[in-house]
Amino acid sequence: xxxxxxxxxxxxxxxxPNPALAKLIIAQxxxxxxxxxxxxxxxxxxxxxPYPELKAILTxxxxxxxxxxxxxxxxxxxxxxxxxxxEIRSGGFDAYFVxxxxxxxxxxxxGGPFSAAALQVKGDPITDIHEDxxxxxxxxxxxxxxxxxxxDPDVRDPIQFLRAREVVHYQRFGxxxxxxxxxxxxxxxxxxxxxxxxxxxRS
Amino acid sequence: MSEQEKLYRRIxxxxxxxxxxxxxLDSHPNNADAAxxxxxxxxxREELVAEYEAAYGPLNELGSQxxxxxxxxxxxxxxxxxxxx
Numbered sequence: 049x050x051x052x053x054x055x056x057x058x059x060x061x062x063x064x065p066n067p068a069l070a071k072l073i074i075a076q077x078x079x080x081x082x083x084x085x086x087x088x089x090x091x092x093x094x095x096x097x098p099y100p101e102l103k104a105i106l107t108x109x110x111x112x113x114x115x116x117x118x119x120x121x122x123x124x125x126x127x128x129x130x131x132x133x134x135e136i137r138s139g140g141f142d143a144y145f146v147x148x149x150x151x152x153x154x155x156x157x158x159g160g161p162f163s164a165a166a167l168q169v170k171g172d173p174i175t176d177i178h179e180d181x182x183x184x185x186x187x188x189x190x191x192x193x194x195x196x197x198x199x200d201p202d203v204r205d206p207i208q209f210l211r212a213r214e215v216v217h218y219q220r221f222g223x224x225x226x227x228x229x230x231x232x233x234x235x236x237x238x239x240x241x242x243x244x245x246x247x248x249x250r251s
Numbered sequence: 252m253s254e255q256e257k258l259y260r261r262i263x264x265x266x267x268x269x270x271x272x273x274x275x276l277d278s279h280p281n282n283a284d285a286a287x288x289x290x291x292x293x294x295x296r297e298e299l300v301a302e303y304e305a306a307y308g309p310l311n312e313l314g315s316q317x318x319x320x321x322x323x324x325x326x327x328x329x330x331x332x333x334x335x336x
Contacts, residue, residue: 051313051315052313052314053312053313054311054312054313054314054322054327054328055263055312055328056328056329057267057270058263058267059260059263060329061331062331100280101277101278101280104277105274105277105278108273108274108277109274112270112274118328118329121329122328122329125329125330126329126331129331129333216271216274220274220275220277220278223278223279224278227278
């Protein structure tokens, strides 16, 4: 189960609306390398993940990603307050507006809806952790790309926090990969799948 | 930034340190230094929360610790405080 804490992991206080920037940042809400996909990926992979450290890492990082999803939602929400129809048009937010008004819908920067097709749960610890390492780097690149277009320090500050978290998560997953291989046959890490071939698991 | 905001920021900074150490200990469960630092951070946060609540009332972060009216009252975490409801 989860318990909601009525606060953000890191504060978001944006004074100036900017629909053009909101259109880009929503990529991290419902886009292919966004926080929703990250959370679902880790929280789904953990069921068949062996080793206590790995179950904890996936549960905790999957939970933190939900807090990041909330921060991105708050950024997009605050960037799209009190706009006139003309500001919405000139900011290039009109196509989104027609579909969702200023509601926060999980889509990517190009408007495509969130899809689980952008994530994988392979049921093999080495494969799944490599997917997670790649996911953290893809999210880090997305934040780097967003920062190229964000001038407002009120927006840059929380985005830089989120970018730094991707780097920390990458580090934790790297340690997780090491813990997995330490538990496997050092002559052939791929000799069996410890999530499936349980009888062959080294005790 | 008001004194209340400053104190609140110190609490959230400690919450973040606690989380970061907790996550580090997932992959380093034998690390005694990190475990000790986590204990210190938890203690310090408790002191700051007590100080905050004595001066400004409940933090209202968890619904189970607060009144039903405080829980449903804004601003919610994503809000600017200017919502008209």
